[in-house]
Ligand SMILES: Nc1ncnc2c1ncn2[C@@H]1O[C@H](COP(=O)(O)OP(=O)(O)OP(=O)(O)O)[C@@H](O)[C@H]1O
């Protein structure tokens with residue numbers, strides 16, 4: 619399994635530092651990094667705004683489970699804290715595996731609750747789709763279609779209008 623799109627987000631502490639550390643933790647598997655977007659909280663409005671970004675990563679040796687394990691390790695390194703009572707509550711770092719493609723370029727599909735692929739809520743989240751378009755303008759979310767169509771469809775269109783890249787913030791893959 620070789621290629622994956624990851625979504626990273628933070629809304630607690632030094633948000634940019636958490637995102638930079640997440641990118642650094644993926645080392646030389648990182649092919650492309652999106653801009654940084656400040657986004658309104660999705661799913662639970664009573665929390666600070668997030669910084670979100672997307673990464674394209676590749677590693678010929680990595681299985682889908684390896685990407686999940688690396689995502690969890692990055693979250694742990696950021697000292698991720700969560701309120702178990704709040705499903706979509708605030709966090710220092712969230713790293714989600716959005717989609718994975720195998721060595722033949724075919725999208726991986728999985729209904730395993732531990733690793734569902736593509737991510738089951740990606741198509742509902744402008745904070746995932748908008749940064750992803752930065753790194754793959756002609757990308758498709760497997761099973762759902764073109765990223766640009768999804769982002770422009772209701773009900774995401776109104777969310778998307780609030781999303782703006784923060785040109786003052788940048789992620790470096792070797793940060
Ligand atoms: N594609 C995926 N990427 C990341 N985690 C996943 C995925 N599919 C299933 N999971 C599982 O989801 C569980 C909850 O993950 P997490 O705490 O990051 O969720 P969340 O960020 O609160 O919500 P969401 O999954 O909607 O982003 C984890 O135990 C993980 O195993």
Ligand SMILES: Nc1nc2c(c(=O)[nH]1)N=C(CO)CN2
Pocket residue numbers: 626627628657658659660661662668670705706707712745
């Ligand atoms: N804007 C935004 N909202 C969220 C995010 C996120 O990364 N960005 N992550 C969440 C955890 O599932 C819940 N809500």
